[in-house]
Structures are given as C-alpha cells and as structure tokens.
Amino acid sequence: MAGKRTDARRKQHAQASVDDAAGQEARAEPTLARERIVVTAVELLDARGVAGLTMRELAERLGSGVMSLYWHVSNKEEVLDLALDLVLEPPHCVEFGNWREEVVHQLEDWRASMLRHPWSVSLLPRRALGPNLLSRLELLSRALSKAGVADADVNAAIWSLWNHPVGATITRVSFTLSDDDMAAGQRRLARGSDRYKAIEQSRLLLDNDWDGAFRKGIDFLLDGFARAK
Amino acid sequence: MAGKRTDARRKQHAQASVDDAAGQEARAEPTLARERIVVTAVELLDARGVAGLTMRELAERLGSGVMSLYWHVSNKEEVLDLALDLVLEPPHCVEFGNWREEVVHQLEDWRASMLRHPWSVSLLPRRALGPNLLSRLELLSRALSKAGVADADVNAAIWSLWNHPVGATITRVSFTLSDDDMAAGQRRLARGSDRYKAIEQSRLLLDNDWDGAFRKGIDFLLDGFARAK
DNA sequence: AAGCTACATCGTACAATGTACGAGTCAATG
DNA sequence: CATTGACTCGTACATTGTACGATGTAGCTT
Missing domain, CATH: 1.10.357.10 (Tetracycline Repressor, domain 2)
Structure with a gap:
C-alpha cells in the first residue's frame, strides 16, 4: 500500500498552480525561487522560442540542478502557463474620460x-x-x-x-x-x-x-x- | 512533358511543403501513400489530440514501419501542416443572392x-x-x-x-x-x-x-x- | 544534546520520441 | 543479366521530461 507518500511536500506548491497568492491575509512569500524560474523561462522563450525552452537549459541558466526545478514547479507545462501569464500582465489602470x-x-x-x-x-x-x-x-x-x-x-x-x-x-x-x-x-x-x-x-x-x-x-x-x- | 513527375525528391527538396500538386495536367497521382498518411494522421489527431500524434503510432495504424513514413513526408511538422490544411478545406462554393x-x-x-x-x-x-x-x-x-x-x-x-x-x-x-x-x-x-x-x-x-x-x-x-x- | 520534521537540492536512471543512416526489396528497363 | 530508381524498414542514437530516492539544512521539541 505504499504508505509513506512524500507527496505532502509537492501538494502545497503544486496546487497553487497558476492561481495567484491565495489566502485573504497578506500571506506573501511567493517562493522567491518560483518567480526566478518563471522570469528566466521568459528570457529563454524570448531568446529561443517555445522549442528552445528545455528544463535542462532552464536549470543551467539558473545555476541549479535540473530536478531542483521540480520542487517549485510541478512540470514543464506549468512553467509555460506561468510564463504566459507573466507576460500578459495588464497595464496599470489608466482612466480616460472617453x-x-x-x-x-x-x-x-x-x-x-x-x-x-x-x-x-x-x-x-x-x-x-x-x-x-x-x-x-x-x-x-x-x-x-x-x-x-x-x-x-x-x-x-x-x-x-x-x-x-x-x-x-x-x-x-x-x-x-x-x-x-x-x-x-x-x-x-x-x-x-x-x-x-x-x-x-x-x-x-x-x-x-x-x-x-x-x-x-x-x-x-x-x-x-x-x-x- | 511533365508526365512522370513522380516525386523523386523528398530527400532533398523539403520545400514542396504544403503546396498542392497543382501543376497543370499531373492529375490524381499525388502519391497515394502521402494522402493515406495525412488522412490517418487526422484520425489519430481526432482521437488522441496533438500530443497523441506519434510517428510510431501513425506508422502502426498504417501497418508500416516508422521510417517508411519519411519517404513520403520530410518530417513530423509536415504531417501536422498537411493535416491542418486537409481539415480546413473550404466549402463548395454556394452562391447566395445576399x-x-x-x-x-x-x-x-x-x-x-x-x-x-x-x-x-x-x-x-x-x-x-x-x-x-x-x-x-x-x-x-x-x-x-x-x-x-x-x-x-x-x-x-x-x-x-x-x-x-x-x-x-x-x-x-x-x-x-x-x-x-x-x-x-x-x-x-x-x-x-x-x-x-x-x-x-x-x-x-x-x-x-x-x-x-x-x-x-x-x-x-x-x-x-x-x-x- | 539528540532527534524529528519540513524545506530544498540534485545525481542517476529510464522511457518516449524524432529521425539519420544504410541495407534491403521489387519492378521496369537497358 | 545488370542497373536504376521507387519504396520499405530495422537499428541506433541524441534529446527530452521526469520518477525516485539520497543528501543536506534549519528550526523546533524533548
């Protein structure tokens, strides 16, 4: 029955997914590393396109081991989702009269x-x-x-x-x-x-x-x- | 002339790409296998989505070896291009008055x-x-x-x-x-x-x-x- | 101090995939 | 027969995502 499941650790982060910082209180701390990963992913995507985004390349740019990424991110798809959303940030609300x-x-x-x-x-x-x-x-x-x-x-x-x-x-x-x-x-x-x-x-x-x-x-x-x- | 324009390239000219074979007279011999490949690819895509389209699966459905595909098609991307175009065939021109x-x-x-x-x-x-x-x-x-x-x-x-x-x-x-x-x-x-x-x-x-x-x-x-x- | 728990890193290993290469088959033609 | 050119396919390899589990680290409890 494989009682000892280590998924407890992953759960916490994996579920957050694309959702923005959840709780109502200023829980904050969006896991600094997670943001670094996404920012770097965007740089990589800009430079090499979708096909150029490799977990290995990404890790190398971050100076970390490949598998370390998977602590902060549940899979490559999520990296893409986050990168996409980051790039589509809306402008600061400017009110025109018109x-x-x-x-x-x-x-x-x-x-x-x-x-x-x-x-x-x-x-x-x-x-x-x-x-x-x-x-x-x-x-x-x-x-x-x-x-x-x-x-x-x-x-x-x-x-x-x-x-x-x-x-x-x-x-x-x-x-x-x-x-x-x-x-x-x-x-x-x-x-x-x-x-x-x-x-x-x-x-x-x-x-x-x-x-x-x-x-x-x-x-x-x-x-x-x-x-x- | 141009009678036997049997596609003797494929290896070299990857450029033919999505172009239709529309010469002038060369009719109805666009390498039967090529069409079969594309039709089967569409079936596979319908059934399993983009991620489900594998050259191996495609070959299996066609009852052929994987590498045989590459005679008719220069790479997987071309299969996708052809499948896309096949599916977007325009309707027969119906004239409305309006x-x-x-x-x-x-x-x-x-x-x-x-x-x-x-x-x-x-x-x-x-x-x-x-x-x-x-x-x-x-x-x-x-x-x-x-x-x-x-x-x-x-x-x-x-x-x-x-x-x-x-x-x-x-x-x-x-x-x-x-x-x-x-x-x-x-x-x-x-x-x-x-x-x-x-x-x-x-x-x-x-x-x-x-x-x-x-x-x-x-x-x-x-x-x-x-x-x- | 010792031990426990949560957080975090990473090396190894594996399975899936696209496809380069070259050997093989077969028919028509010289 | 030999040659050629259309066509098939098995093997091999490089690249990828990622499962697994060992390792390290910090803070807390006893």
Whole structure:
C-alpha cells in the first residue's frame, strides 16, 4: 500500500498552480525561487522560442540542478502557463474620460504585449484563463459598461472585442513567422491567378499595415455596437 | 512533358511543403501513400489530440514501419501542416443572392470545421497560410467585394472578418478544453469579488451561448462596415 | 544534546520520441 | 543479366521530461 507518500511536500506548491497568492491575509512569500524560474523561462522563450525552452537549459541558466526545478514547479507545462501569464500582465489602470479610447488602449496594449513575446501566441490556445487574462477581461468589461450597449448584446460585444486581438495577433505572427510561407503564398497567387483573383487584386497579402488594420477593426466593432443599440 | 513527375525528391527538396500538386495536367497521382498518411494522421489527431500524434503510432495504424513514413513526408511538422490544411478545406462554393448571408455562411463553416477538430486550433498559430486557408480568404474577399465597403477600408474589413473566427474559436476551445480552468476561474471570481466585479455581474463566464455570440460578432462587424461607408 | 520534521537540492536512471543512416526489396528497363 | 530508381524498414542514437530516492539544512521539541 505504499504508505509513506512524500507527496505532502509537492501538494502545497503544486496546487497553487497558476492561481495567484491565495489566502485573504497578506500571506506573501511567493517562493522567491518560483518567480526566478518563471522570469528566466521568459528570457529563454524570448531568446529561443517555445522549442528552445528545455528544463535542462532552464536549470543551467539558473545555476541549479535540473530536478531542483521540480520542487517549485510541478512540470514543464506549468512553467509555460506561468510564463504566459507573466507576460500578459495588464497595464496599470489608466482612466480616460472617453470609454472608447479606453477600449482601444486596452486592446492595443494587449496586442503589443503578445507581439513583444511572439511565443505567447502559440501558447494561448492551450490556456487562456490565467489570472492576468481574467483581469484584462474585467478591465475591458468595465470600460465597455460605459458604452451603453444593449443588455442582451453586452456579452457578445465583450467577446467580440476580446477575440479581435487574439485573432489579429495570431494572423500577424503566423504571417511574419516564416517568410517562406509568405513566398509560398505569393507563388500560389502567381499561378492560377483565377483561383486567387480577388486577394491578388486587392494586394491583401502585400499590404502590411497591420497596426492600421487592427485599429480599424476595433472601430468597426465599436461602430457596430452603436448601431445595434 | 511533365508526365512522370513522380516525386523523386523528398530527400532533398523539403520545400514542396504544403503546396498542392497543382501543376497543370499531373492529375490524381499525388502519391497515394502521402494522402493515406495525412488522412490517418487526422484520425489519430481526432482521437488522441496533438500530443497523441506519434510517428510510431501513425506508422502502426498504417501497418508500416516508422521510417517508411519519411519517404513520403520530410518530417513530423509536415504531417501536422498537411493535416491542418486537409481539415480546413473550404466549402463548395454556394452562391447566395445576399452577400451578407454568404459571409456569415463562410465564417460559420470555417468555425465549425475547426471545432470539429479542436487540435487544429492549436496548430493554427504555426502555419496559417496553407492553400485551403488561402482559398477561404479568397472566397471571403469575393463575397465582401459586393458589400460596397470603401476602398481604403476593404483590406482592414477582410482581416477583421478573418480574425473573428480565429479568435472566437481559440477562446471557445481553450475554455472548453479543461473544466479545471473553468473551475479555477470561478474560484478566482468567487474570492475578491471586487477584483472581478464586472465579469461576475454580467455572468460572462457562465453564459455559454457561443454560437450566438459568434454570430452577433459578425453582425457587429458588418454593421460597422456599413457605417464607415 | 539528540532527534524529528519540513524545506530544498540534485545525481542517476529510464522511457518516449524524432529521425539519420544504410541495407534491403521489387519492378521496369537497358 | 545488370542497373536504376521507387519504396520499405530495422537499428541506433541524441534529446527530452521526469520518477525516485539520497543528501543536506534549519528550526523546533524533548
């Protein structure tokens, strides 16, 4: 029956997971090492991408043994989760008088955070509910509450705004990611110009004013809300 | 000539990649085995998810040796690329009289395809330019050309529509993915109800009419286009 | 002091995986 | 027959995440 289980030690930390410091009191002490691990992980990810994050490399950068990491972190996935959440920390709450500017600011900040750490985009599909993302959702929600959207539409409105940076950043990153893809895309466009007539004509793939398109997208949505009111 | 363009490379040219074999006449002989591999890969992905796709498992399902795969495919990544593209095949072009319905139909079909194969979402960030996605972009582009959007805005409009299903599906899948996350999210909401007051109040995370929200999002955008005209 | 407990580090070992290499099979063609 | 080129596959290896358990350390209780 293997009575002596040593899991007592792991439990304490493992359960904390992505959750922020739990108790109501200022319990504090988020295990200094844990934060160091995550910060270093982000550096590594920035430098070498998702594939470059190895527990061994991480340990080496921290000057520790590999297995020491597992005291503070239950597995590699958790490191990724924590790194993702760290990078998506929301901005300090700046109040604009104008709710519209507030929404735009928030979404642009989010997008900028992701583009600063492109690996974060590919992690997003796995875990999209870290505490920092929840905070961003909250901020967005509050800003929009001043917009006077119809009650029945408000949730749909929030999600639409939410999804815009997600989609836009993914699209942006995967286009930038490899110029090979871009070249291949152009090649495909070149031949069979009947098949891809429209996007060839509008030079959609060549127009790389991503920032502008992103901003316009927000405006479309906000205008749409106004009309649906 | 070009009759016997039996893929005599694979070893050397890893560049063929996702490109379709669309020469002009070379029809219906895209290395039967290659297609079988991809189809089987999709089955495996459907059954076991991204982590479950192993070259060994794949080979076993095909009743072949592991290394035989590498004749037809240059590496695992290519298998993933091909599987992704296969699954995102666009619908047969159905013409509606109404361009608006056409857009809605296309976006909903795309979203449905992705939800049918949830693993596709997590692959999207890596490679978003397969031929089938290009086709979808083309179809969308054509449908929208009838909408009378201002020339200066048309590309931004296309991208906004494009990003909507991407973001919405990622959000949707990552929420569904693990109920643990959902539970954790709720726990986080429960305590510190001041921090997440707004989204708690609107029951944003509990309202799971994803289909409706998605549809409304499209409408917001389309209405926004109309206003920007 | 001695012993106990919780915290923390780390070396070794192992299993799973992608794939390089090269030998092998088979059919068509010279 | 010999050659070639399409195709298959077994072996071997390097890289990875991590289970296990020994070790060290600090503080407390008796």
